[in-house]
Amino acid sequence: MALPKRIIKETERLMADPAPGISATAHEDNLRYFDVIIAGPTQSPFEGGVFKLELFLPEEYPMSPPKVRFLTKIYHPNIDKLGRICLDILKDKWSPALQIRTVLLSVQALLSSPNPDDPLANDVAQHWKENENAAIQTAQEWTRKYATA
């Protein structure tokens, strides 16, 4: 099936005008599959880290959301050890008006503001709630350990 023009356009725009701290590159052999790198936002426990993600646009895109997953280990209450992300716009709050760029910006924002009240990794969320400072310290350690380029 031919690639919809919207995907081509989005890819072109991501290459030509990337969002700050985000880079997405389509695979040459599968233009629906993207290698994504998100820099850890400043003022967050993940600052200085370089996080690798994968993004896949399903056949129904943009009517259904892209599939996004962290490849780099990260200590975050909304991201589990398999890299799956708990983010509403990737699930029931998806809208066809959203794009790859906006999705990645949302993920970046999620790094800045972890939400332990809607956890995916329960132990991390518990840690975050009970002792936020210690949790942030662990997150910083993990970032140093796993997310340094």
Add this chain to the structure above:
Amino acid sequence: MASDSIKDSTSNHDRKDRDLGEEPLYDPRSLQYLEPTQASLQCSVCCEYFTEPVSAPCGHTFCRSCIEQALEVRSGCPLCRTTIDPSSLYEVIALSRICDELLVYCPHKALGCNHTCQRIQIGQHLKDDCIYIGTLCRVEECRKKLLKKDLSEHMESCPYKRVDCLMCNTKVQKSQLSEHHKTCPAESVTCPHCETTRTRLRHMEHIKECPRQIIPCSLSEFGCPWTGPRLELEATHIPQCPYEAIRGFLGISKTRMEALEQENKQLRGMFHDIRPQVQQLRDQVSELAESVQLMTQQEQQQAANGGGNGAYGGAIGMYGYMDNMYPHQGSQHQPMLSRNDSYDMVLAGDGIGENENEMRIMNRNNSLGAESMVSNGGGVAVDAHELLISENERIKSELETLTAGLASLELKQNMAIMTESMRMQEEVQSLRAVCHGLRMQMHYLLLEQQNRHHPPPGPPPPGSPAGGNNKSGGSGGAGGPGGSVPGGGRPLSTSGPLRPRFADGLGRQETKL
């Protein structure tokens, strides 16, 4: 209005394209615009300039197809998530017109078309003007895919295009024109024999009667080696042709030959039909031969086991055969034979009695052997079973013949006894007569002695007392033959030698009668 017109034009194109078997003229979403991107005129779902823009009550605008598709998945507005009822969408005509007036490149820009026009006119351009659009060769047999600009050039050289043959005025495919000229009936052809020229159509007729054509003799099939121009055949050759003289005979033999060939063919066919049947029969015969061999082997075995049985049957057969052979011959011999028969039979019967026991034992052994065979060769089991059944039947039939033979023998024996007893009776009668005669003689002698001692009153005539005594002796003899026989021993030594034999012969003759 504008959207309607564009809809109509595209649908028209679609129909025409389908008729031609071509691809749709263009995809409105893949058009390239001259204008720099103006986000405010773009649909947020497809990220293109609006096509048929519609607005929802929330105020957001999308392409009609985009929002309809999105609402199938989620009923909220893609931008503000407000619930949208599809029937509440309404067209934004002004926006539609603005978008239709945007300048676009021809979709075949990559192929070389540099045409640009308002978006609303691109359909018209593709339909009528664009020479870079794909099309098909109009010739049915060709249907080659090519660009419209190349069509006229292609039509010049299309190998399937029909062109007029200048000679016969028929339409011929261009690629086959040179081939056509070789067979065109209007083409002029020179006769190779008489060098006259005419059209091919007439040449085909001419060649059948061209006087200069070299032809073989009309009787060449029978062996005439002559060849020469047609006009010489009738004029000079035929009168001299040696085959002409026997033309009638040749004709007859030819037809006969043909008939024979046909018959031969027929027979061949029949032979072919019959061959499998013959084979089948041959197989059957060989099968039968095998079974017969098997049976004879068994019989031999049995004969060896119970020889008496076979001999017995054989003897009966022999006698029956002899009876049949000599039905009118001297019955004199028959009783003799019968007597011998019965004697033999008794002997044979004794033999049978002994042999039968033997045979039974042997049979038992045989059957045991058969059983062991069955158990040994499982594959032969069925055959052996059938064999046993057939043997059983054979024995049954043999038994029947034996009983029949027995009955006939009994009959024969009865007959023999009867004839024998009759003969005995006759013999007894004749002996009685002899006894009577002797008694009479004794009587006579006694009387003569008495007469010698005491002188007789008068010599009686020698014949009369014999005759009278004969008559009386008939009744007297019957009364006491036992007493006369011992007495008859003496006169037998003197006068008996001839008489009894004579009487015996007489008795025999009587039985013969």
